[in-house]
Amino acid sequence: MADAPVRLRFAPSPTGHLHIGGARTALFNWLLARKLGGTFVLRLEDTDAERSTREFEREILRDLAWLGLIWDEGPDVGGPHGPYRQTERADLYRALAERLLASGHAYRCTCSPQRLEAVRAEALARGEKPRYDGHCRDLGLGPSCGPHVVRFRMPGDGVVAVHDLVKGPVEIRDEELDDFVLVRSDGLPTYNFAVVADDHGMGITHVLRGDDHLNNTPKQVHLYRALDAEPPRFGHMPLILGPDGKRLSKRHGATSVGAYRDLGFLPEALVNYLARLGWAHGDLELFDIDELVRVFSIEGIGTSAGRWDMDKLMWVNQHWIARLPVERVARDAAPFLAALGLTGPFDDSRAHLAVDAVRSRARTLVQVATMAAFCFLPDERLPYDDAAVRKFLVPDAAPLLETVLERLKRLPSWERASIEGAISEWLQASGLGLGAVAQPVRVAVTGSRVGPGLFETLEALGRDRSLARLERGLGMARDGALHGV
């Protein structure tokens, strides 16, 4: 690549949550910017006054940051090409529109929405592509023509050929295009106008966006030409579809980044999965964000739409839950622990032991929290699995529990190695197998028949609780004898 520094952007509209499709677009642009040592710009396309809110804006910024996609220029941090909200750039659009009007590349149009609708319906009825019929094109309407929009004067006879960064050469004939609206009657720019004005004004060099924008590209290229400007390099990425191959919607479940965070997914997992959906680097599956920056390339971007696959996301999440530093996982799991009504601290060494013990069997942070709950629950609130109790806290188990309790009580220090030492020593001497004792002990201290290794479990639970629950379990086992269960 040349010396000219590249500039990429992500330009969401704050009319909703950060969607996973948008997140992937942001990720790819961010990756390319980082890969090429360029700048990543965040711009808010908030010209839809009806639906844009500051609340959504805050949420989008928060979620992008959560994913680790930090911007160099943006509405909150500023930069040399601001402002970074389209509603704050009205003067720029106005000036540009005047320029286009003056040069004859645009004209005023007073057609009513009703007339437009009629024209559209007529075209459709004839089986044609609905397009503006150019009614006002040559009327030479001036500024005082009343309520009007500004339309772009499409040349109409050539072909726009763009070399798409991911799809290769794409051609669209001008006759397919119509005189689209640049400035609405309320004076605000439309998307196609604002995006060109801003990408040009902000010196954007590369644009990676969804396939759904491919059809907008020729219009935008014409605008660049009318502005006598060089368009950026475009790359259109395939869309993310639902598991059924249909457009992804709420119907398919969670579609926003925030929803996945709330479901217990790590940002590392979402980034990893999003990257692999529509992009590949040989046979490799697992990447952290730094590795992605290192190996990312446009050539690796695929051409066909991908389907959202929860199972694969789960697997990736499970991988990062198991591999990230335990402190990180514990920190991210804390809100989920709290949501279970448990009380912390969730960031001390005990909490780390608990999270570390359960994380290899969790696919989400919700599961981490649920599985680690036995460590944080007061003894009297520990739930017992009925079937487990009936099967393992039986009279036969009483003497075993008694011995375990006795030996553990005598332990001078409470850590995995010493616990294991005490128990295996006894097992060895008595000829018993660990299998015979592990389950009764596990059920006594966790209430469940499944869980981490026994010694990790006891270590994480801590001496006092372990002994107290063993005591209680012993009572339950004897009780079983009393009732002949």
Place this chain on the structure above:
RNA sequence: GAUCCCAUCGUCUAGGCAGGUCAGGACACCGGGUUUUCAUCCCGGCAACACGGGUUCAAAUCCCGUUGGGAUCGCCA
């Protein structure tokens, strides 16, 4: 309907641009092993070049068509 894009296991994909390993990896699924339960981990299995033509000694790979899927056709973005 018109235009544009796309097409390898159920899913994500490698391979395609520079045709020549009975198409490789991963998820899911099935089976087995390790193990202290459940997981992790390890081993094995199932499973695909949408179809039809062409070019060629040779096509998943290049070309055309068909079919299928998706996107777009707003004073939304």
